[in-house]
Amino acid sequence: MPDIESFSRDAAVLSQALPYMQRYEGKTVVVKYGGHAMGDVELGQAFARDIALLKQSKVNPIVVHGGGPQIASMLKNLGIESKFEGGLRVTDKRTMEVVEMVLAGSINKEIVALINAEGEWAIGLCGKDGNMVFAKKATKTVKDPGSNIERELDLGFVGEPVEVDRTLLDLLARSEMIPVIAPVAPGRDGQTYNINADTFAGAIAGSLGAKRLLFLTDVDGVLDANKKLIPELSARDARALIADGTINGGMIPKVETCLEALDNGVEGVVILNGKTPHVVLVELFTAHGAGTLIVR
């Protein structure tokens, strides 16, 4: 007989989790797995286990992954310079080849293998597969510090998603397969484009009207001016925090993607620390959750 304290603790966890598991049954959850959250073997296995458990709980998990730091190290090994403008990687022809190789090749297959090792059937894809995503050359303007003049950036083969066809993803949702998707997509012009993984995940989640879009990054969520975690944030408050500078750097495009996804029909978006083991399960299946939930 287990000791009574641990027995009641287990019972409390289960009785809390089960109603949440029912709430997500049959629903789509898109998980964006960022490059900064990767790298540690045990954390990777914990992530894969969470995704496998979601599928076993009859949730429809879809993984969209990044790999910025891994692309940077491969470019460095090849003696190619990494350059960012407005948070996006300037992508010439050679860089695009490396980006596709790293994202749709090694990282994608590593994640597939980790999920398969948990007894599931993951399938590695990118926007090209099943005509899933078409992109066009990204247009972005920036203002240089101290200047009010807007300047248009030429980012090369950086794309933004313009069409998402859900046929393949709908088919996979009815199957045993778990899609793992790299943010690379073709254009109608025949080029291959490099898409920021947050933007790509937002487009996929929006097109599916996902119940949740989770962003796994390297901080606990959106932090306030005193560096305290904000558990829930309305779209309005998020805009105010961007305007007053509390949300800055890489968190700006992430939160903007969250707001766009909400506008496109995603029910709730959460920013979480991917370095916390099993953060996906805790977020979805406990009352307190984890990270920052952003709602309309």
Ligand SMILES: Nc1ncnc2c1ncn2[C@@H]1O[C@H](COP(=O)(O)OP(=O)(O)O)[C@@H](O)[C@H]1O
């Ligand atoms: N208010 C804020 N709350 C949390 N993180 C913030 C905030 N403002 C800026 N950041 C920065 O945003 C970073 C996350 O964005 P980014 O590095 O682009 O993530 P990823 O590479 O995982 O997509 C954090 O590591 C942090 O330095």
Ligand SMILES: CC(=O)N[C@@H](CCC(=O)OP(=O)(O)O)C(=O)O
């Ligand atoms: C256009 C652009 O910047 N694309 C990103 C794609 C990978 C990505 O977004 O990875 P993380 O989520 O790990 O940052 C890049 O080349 O780094």
